[in-house]
Amino acid sequence: MVDAKTRKQLFDTPETHFLNCSKGFKSWAFTLDHKRIGIMYLIGVTIALFLAGIFALVLRTHLWTFDGATGMSDDMYNQMFTLHGAVMVFSFIIPSIPAALGNIALPMMLGAKDVAFPRMNLASFYLWIIGTGLLLTAILTGYGLDTGWTFYTPYSIETQTGVIFATFGAFVLGFSSIFTGLNFLVTVNTMRAKGQGWFKLPLFIWSLYATAIIQVLATPVLGITLLMLIAEKTMHIGIFDPRYGGDPVLFQHFFWFYSHPAVYIMILPAMGVISELISVYSQKRIFGYSFIAFSSVAIALLGFLVWGHHMFTSGQSQVVTLIFSAITFTVAIPSAVKVFNWLATLYKGSILLNTPMCYALSFIFLFGIGGLTGLFLGALSTDIHLHDTYFVVAHFHFVMVGGTLTALLGGVFHWWPKIWGRMYNDMLGRAGCFLVFSGFNLTFFPQFVMGSRGMPRRYASYDPEFVAFHQLSTVGAFILGLGILLSFLVLVYAAFRGPRCGSNPFKAASLEWQSSSPPDFHNFVHKPVFNDPYDFDSQVYDEELDTYISREFADPATVPPRKEPVHH
Amino acid sequence: MSDHDNLPSFCHPAAPKLLFGVFFALIFLTIFTVVTSASGKWLGIPPAFTFPIAMMIATLKGFLVCAFFMHMWWDKGFNIMAFLSSILFAALFISMTLMDTGHYQDAIESYDVKQMPKVAEQLADEA
Amino acid sequence: MAVADTHSLNDHHDDHGEFIAHHFDSPEQQFDSGKLGIWLFLVTEVLFFSGLFVAYTLYRNHHPEIFEQAHVFLNKYLGGLNTIVLLFSSLTMALGVRAAQLGKNKNCAIYILITMVCATMFLGVKAVEYSHKWDMGILVRSAFELTYVHPEPTLGIAKALHISDYLVWISLIPALLFGGFLLASGIAKLTDKSLCAKFMLGMAVTISGYFLGVVVGLVFMAAVEGNGDEDHASLRNANQPIALLAMTQETQTEAESATHNEADEGDHADDHSHQHEQVFDKHHPDPETLSRDVGTFFSIYYCMTGLHAIHIIAGIGFLAWLYWRSLAGHWRSDYFGPVDYVGLYWHLVDLIWIYLFPLLYLID
Structure with a gap:
C-alpha cells in the first residue's frame, strides 16, 4: 500500500x-552513468549519420545526370561512396541501437542501477570517438579512401589512399563494439531484477543479448583481420598479397567472418525495438514470446554460418558456395518467425498510430521487402546476374536504412519522453515518419529495377537508359534527408521545450x-x-x-x- | 577444505599441493613433447604421428591449465560454456576456410607474378 | 508481480564495503559479474588469435614443405626453455591468487613479483631469438633474405659482448626502464613514500628479469649450437639447407626485382650447395621443387609470437597494477576479484604459448 x-x-x-x-x-x-553515456552516444551517432548522409546526398546529386552532375572526378566519387559506407557501417549503424538506445534502456529494463562495468562503458564511447576520428582523418589528411568499406585485397594493399588510418579506425571501433557487447552480456546475466527470469525479459533485451553474442564472438576476428591487413600493407607479410604468394580471397573469408555476423549486429537490435513498439502500441501481449526470443539467438548463431554468400563470384570453391547458399536460406526462417509474430500481435490489438508505431509499421513493410529480395541474392543462379548491381545496393539499404534506421527513429521517439520527461509533437513526428518512409521508397525502389536491368554499383557515370531511375532515386534521397532532419528538429525541440509528461505516458x-x-x-x-x-x-x-x-x-x-x- | 569454512561461497582457494602437482605434470609433458619431437625416430614413433602426438600433449597441458590454474573445475557451467564456445567458433572459422581454400590452391600457385597488373607506385615511377 | 518495496525508498546508499561498486548489491554479484566479464574477454582473445591460427593452418595444409624447410631455423630448446618459464609464472600466478583469496597480501605481492620477473625473462629470451634471426636476414616474406654470415656488430657494446646490434637496440628500452624505476624508487624513498618506493623497486627487479632472460638465452644458444662466435657461422652453414638461399634468389628476382648482385650470391649458394649436398638431401626435397614461400612461415611466426609478446607486455602492466594493490593490502577473502581476473588472462597467455610452441618449434 x-x-x-x-x-x-x-x-x-x-x-x-x-x-x-x-x-x-x-x-x-x-560520467559513469549509463544514461548519460547513452545520450552522448546518441549525439555521436547522429553526427555520424548526418555526415555520412551528406556524403550520400553528394553521391545522389552526382548521379543526377549520366555523366556526373557535380563535376566530381571519378576518384573523388570512389572516395565519397567509401566514406559514406565506412562511416555509416562502423560509426553509425553498429553502435546506433545497442550503444545508444540499449545503453539507456537495458539496465533500466533489468531494474539495475547501471551496467556491470560502467568504466568500460565510458571507454567504449571514447574508443568510438577515436575510431571515428581516425576514419575521418583519412579525409582530413587529404589521402581519402577509395577501397569501399570492405577493404578488399589486393586493391587495398596497392592503393595510395589512407587505408592504414581507416583500418586502424575500424579496428578501434571494433573494440568499442566489443566493450558494449561484453558489458551487456554480463549485465543481463548477473544483474536482472529479483524474480526476473530469462523468459520474463523484454524482447529488446533478448535481441541485445543475441547482438552482444555476435559482438563478442565475431568482432575480434575483424580486429585481427585489419591488423593483418595493416601488416600486409606496411611489411608485405605475404598472407593476403598475391605478389608474395598470398591469397587475396582469404582476406574476404576473414572479412566476412566478421562482417556477415555484423549485418545481424545491425538488424537484431532493431528487431528488438520493433517487438517492444508493436506490443506497447497495440496494448497486447506480444504473440509468441519465446519464438521471438529464440529466433534472435537463432539468427545470431546462423549468422556465423553464411559468410560465404558474399563471395559467390570471388573464386570461392563450388562446394563451399553450395553450402553457404543453402544455409543462407535457413536464416529466412527465424526472420519470418519474427515478422509473423509481430503481425499476430497487431491482430485485434488496440492500435495507437503515433510516431513510434508509424515507424514500427514502416519497419515491418521495409524489412519485409529487404528480406525477401535477399532470397534472390542467396540463390546462386540469380546472384551471378545481380551481383554488384544496384539490386544489391537496394537490398541492403532496405534492411539497413529501412530496417535499422527506421527502428532507431521509432525507438528514439518511444523512449524520448522517458529520457527527457517531455513529450514531442506527435503530428510533426508522424509527418517526419511519412517523409522518411516515402522518401526511402522513392530512393531505393527504382534501384531494384535498375539493378535487375544491369546497372552496376559503384559507378560514377552510367548508361543514359537509367537516367530516369537515377533521378527518381535522387529526389527520393532528398525527401528522405528532409524527413530525418524534420524528425531531428521535432526531437530536439521536444527535449528542451516540449510539454511535461508523466512517468509512463504510453x-x-x-x-x-x-x-x-x-x-x-x-x-x-x-x-x-x-x-x-x-x-x-x-x-x-x-x-x-x-x-x-x-x-x-x-x-x-x-x-x-x-x-x-x-x-x- | 575444512580450514576455509569462513570464506565466502565464491572463494575457492586451490590447495598448493594440487598447484605444484599440476606444475610438475606440465613440466614433464613439455620435456616429453620436446623429446618425442627431437628423437621420435629413435623411439620408434612414425613421423606421421609426431605432430598429432605433440598436439595431443598440448591439449592435455591446456586442459590442466584450464581446469586447475584457471579454476575451471570449480567454476560456473555458464562460464565454461562461454569459453569453450570460442574454441567452437574458431574451429568453424578454420574448417570452412580450409575447406574452401583447398579447392583453388592450384590457381594461386600457377599465378604468374610477372603478369600482375602494375600497382600505382610502379606506374608513378615509370611516369 | 511487482510488489511495492517502499521500505527501501531512497535507500540505495546502503553501506557497501570499501571496494564494492555502488551498482552491485553484494560482493558475490560483483565477483560473478567480473568473472563472467573476464571469461568473455578471454573468448574475444581466443577469437582474436584465431585469425592467425587460420593463416597457420591454411599454409601448413597447402604448403607443408615450407614449414619443413623453415622450422630448422627455430631453436626448439630455447622455445622449450621459454615454455617452462611461462609455466612457472603460471604456477606463481595461481599461488598469488590463492594468497589473495586468503587475504595474505604480502605473499600475494611476492608471487606476483615472481610472475612479472618470469614474464620479462620470457621477453629476454625472445629478444635473443629475434635478434639472432634478424642477423641472419630471416624476416617477413617480402624482406626475407637469408645470409650465412652474421653481420659484424658495429656498436661498441655489441662488439665487446659479442652480441648482435639488434639485441643492443632492443635492450635499450628495458635498460632505460630499469634505470628509471631505480631512480623513481630512490626519489620516493627520499620523500618518504614507502609504498611507492617498494613498488618502484619491485618494478626494477621485474625489468632485471629481462636481462636474466637475455643472458640465459645467449648461454643456452651457445651451448646448443656450439661455442664461440667464430665458428658460429660455419656451424650454421653445415647444418642448414643451402637451397633456401637459391630459393630466396628466385623470390627476389621474380617478385621483387631487387637490384642486388645476383651473380655474386648465386655463386656463393652454388658453392655451399655442392659442399653440403649430402647433409641437405637427407632431410629435404630437391631444391628445384622448393617453394618460394618460406618467408611466409616467418611472417606467420612473427605475427603469432609478436602478438603473443604484446599480450605478455600488456600482462606485465596488469600485474604491476596488482602488485601495487597487493602492497597496499587491498585483498580480502570477499574481495580478490582483480587478482583472479588478471590470473585468468595470464593463464590464457600461457595457454596460447602452449599451442604456439609445438606448432612453430616442433615441426619435424
Missing part, C-alpha cells in the same frame, strides 16, 4: 534527476517505465521489483499524476478490476 505522497515521490517529475544532478562539462565527459509495462521521467541518477528511487513486461493490464491510470502506474502503487479505491487473469 502506497500513499499519495510516496506515489508523487516515485513517479512525478523529480526536482533532481540524472540530467541535472551534476553540471558542467566534466560531469558529462567523465501505458508500457516494462521496468524502465516504473521510474520517473527523467529517471533518477540511480534509475529508481525505490527498489524495483519484477513486472511482466507484456502485461499491460498491470498498469492503471492515475489522475493526480496524469500517467499510468503499476497497480501495486495505485490507490486501491480507484483501481479497476483486472480484465484478464494474471499470466504466468
Whole structure:
C-alpha cells in the first residue's frame, strides 16, 4: 500500500534527476552513468549519420545526370561512396541501437542501477570517438579512401589512399563494439531484477543479448583481420598479397567472418525495438514470446554460418558456395518467425498510430521487402546476374536504412519522453515518419529495377537508359534527408521545450517505465521489483499524476478490476 | 577444505599441493613433447604421428591449465560454456576456410607474378 | 508481480564495503559479474588469435614443405626453455591468487613479483631469438633474405659482448626502464613514500628479469649450437639447407626485382650447395621443387609470437597494477576479484604459448 505522497515521490517529475544532478562539462565527459553515456552516444551517432548522409546526398546529386552532375572526378566519387559506407557501417549503424538506445534502456529494463562495468562503458564511447576520428582523418589528411568499406585485397594493399588510418579506425571501433557487447552480456546475466527470469525479459533485451553474442564472438576476428591487413600493407607479410604468394580471397573469408555476423549486429537490435513498439502500441501481449526470443539467438548463431554468400563470384570453391547458399536460406526462417509474430500481435490489438508505431509499421513493410529480395541474392543462379548491381545496393539499404534506421527513429521517439520527461509533437513526428518512409521508397525502389536491368554499383557515370531511375532515386534521397532532419528538429525541440509528461505516458509495462521521467541518477528511487513486461493490464491510470502506474502503487479505491487473469 | 569454512561461497582457494602437482605434470609433458619431437625416430614413433602426438600433449597441458590454474573445475557451467564456445567458433572459422581454400590452391600457385597488373607506385615511377 | 518495496525508498546508499561498486548489491554479484566479464574477454582473445591460427593452418595444409624447410631455423630448446618459464609464472600466478583469496597480501605481492620477473625473462629470451634471426636476414616474406654470415656488430657494446646490434637496440628500452624505476624508487624513498618506493623497486627487479632472460638465452644458444662466435657461422652453414638461399634468389628476382648482385650470391649458394649436398638431401626435397614461400612461415611466426609478446607486455602492466594493490593490502577473502581476473588472462597467455610452441618449434 502506497500513499499519495510516496506515489508523487516515485513517479512525478523529480526536482533532481540524472540530467541535472551534476553540471558542467566534466560531469558529462567523465560520467559513469549509463544514461548519460547513452545520450552522448546518441549525439555521436547522429553526427555520424548526418555526415555520412551528406556524403550520400553528394553521391545522389552526382548521379543526377549520366555523366556526373557535380563535376566530381571519378576518384573523388570512389572516395565519397567509401566514406559514406565506412562511416555509416562502423560509426553509425553498429553502435546506433545497442550503444545508444540499449545503453539507456537495458539496465533500466533489468531494474539495475547501471551496467556491470560502467568504466568500460565510458571507454567504449571514447574508443568510438577515436575510431571515428581516425576514419575521418583519412579525409582530413587529404589521402581519402577509395577501397569501399570492405577493404578488399589486393586493391587495398596497392592503393595510395589512407587505408592504414581507416583500418586502424575500424579496428578501434571494433573494440568499442566489443566493450558494449561484453558489458551487456554480463549485465543481463548477473544483474536482472529479483524474480526476473530469462523468459520474463523484454524482447529488446533478448535481441541485445543475441547482438552482444555476435559482438563478442565475431568482432575480434575483424580486429585481427585489419591488423593483418595493416601488416600486409606496411611489411608485405605475404598472407593476403598475391605478389608474395598470398591469397587475396582469404582476406574476404576473414572479412566476412566478421562482417556477415555484423549485418545481424545491425538488424537484431532493431528487431528488438520493433517487438517492444508493436506490443506497447497495440496494448497486447506480444504473440509468441519465446519464438521471438529464440529466433534472435537463432539468427545470431546462423549468422556465423553464411559468410560465404558474399563471395559467390570471388573464386570461392563450388562446394563451399553450395553450402553457404543453402544455409543462407535457413536464416529466412527465424526472420519470418519474427515478422509473423509481430503481425499476430497487431491482430485485434488496440492500435495507437503515433510516431513510434508509424515507424514500427514502416519497419515491418521495409524489412519485409529487404528480406525477401535477399532470397534472390542467396540463390546462386540469380546472384551471378545481380551481383554488384544496384539490386544489391537496394537490398541492403532496405534492411539497413529501412530496417535499422527506421527502428532507431521509432525507438528514439518511444523512449524520448522517458529520457527527457517531455513529450514531442506527435503530428510533426508522424509527418517526419511519412517523409522518411516515402522518401526511402522513392530512393531505393527504382534501384531494384535498375539493378535487375544491369546497372552496376559503384559507378560514377552510367548508361543514359537509367537516367530516369537515377533521378527518381535522387529526389527520393532528398525527401528522405528532409524527413530525418524534420524528425531531428521535432526531437530536439521536444527535449528542451516540449510539454511535461508523466512517468509512463504510453501505458508500457516494462521496468524502465516504473521510474520517473527523467529517471533518477540511480534509475529508481525505490527498489524495483519484477513486472511482466507484456502485461499491460498491470498498469492503471492515475489522475493526480496524469500517467499510468503499476497497480501495486495505485490507490486501491480507484483501481479497476483486472480484465484478464494474471499470466504466468 | 575444512580450514576455509569462513570464506565466502565464491572463494575457492586451490590447495598448493594440487598447484605444484599440476606444475610438475606440465613440466614433464613439455620435456616429453620436446623429446618425442627431437628423437621420435629413435623411439620408434612414425613421423606421421609426431605432430598429432605433440598436439595431443598440448591439449592435455591446456586442459590442466584450464581446469586447475584457471579454476575451471570449480567454476560456473555458464562460464565454461562461454569459453569453450570460442574454441567452437574458431574451429568453424578454420574448417570452412580450409575447406574452401583447398579447392583453388592450384590457381594461386600457377599465378604468374610477372603478369600482375602494375600497382600505382610502379606506374608513378615509370611516369 | 511487482510488489511495492517502499521500505527501501531512497535507500540505495546502503553501506557497501570499501571496494564494492555502488551498482552491485553484494560482493558475490560483483565477483560473478567480473568473472563472467573476464571469461568473455578471454573468448574475444581466443577469437582474436584465431585469425592467425587460420593463416597457420591454411599454409601448413597447402604448403607443408615450407614449414619443413623453415622450422630448422627455430631453436626448439630455447622455445622449450621459454615454455617452462611461462609455466612457472603460471604456477606463481595461481599461488598469488590463492594468497589473495586468503587475504595474505604480502605473499600475494611476492608471487606476483615472481610472475612479472618470469614474464620479462620470457621477453629476454625472445629478444635473443629475434635478434639472432634478424642477423641472419630471416624476416617477413617480402624482406626475407637469408645470409650465412652474421653481420659484424658495429656498436661498441655489441662488439665487446659479442652480441648482435639488434639485441643492443632492443635492450635499450628495458635498460632505460630499469634505470628509471631505480631512480623513481630512490626519489620516493627520499620523500618518504614507502609504498611507492617498494613498488618502484619491485618494478626494477621485474625489468632485471629481462636481462636474466637475455643472458640465459645467449648461454643456452651457445651451448646448443656450439661455442664461440667464430665458428658460429660455419656451424650454421653445415647444418642448414643451402637451397633456401637459391630459393630466396628466385623470390627476389621474380617478385621483387631487387637490384642486388645476383651473380655474386648465386655463386656463393652454388658453392655451399655442392659442399653440403649430402647433409641437405637427407632431410629435404630437391631444391628445384622448393617453394618460394618460406618467408611466409616467418611472417606467420612473427605475427603469432609478436602478438603473443604484446599480450605478455600488456600482462606485465596488469600485474604491476596488482602488485601495487597487493602492497597496499587491498585483498580480502570477499574481495580478490582483480587478482583472479588478471590470473585468468595470464593463464590464457600461457595457454596460447602452449599451442604456439609445438606448432612453430616442433615441426619435424
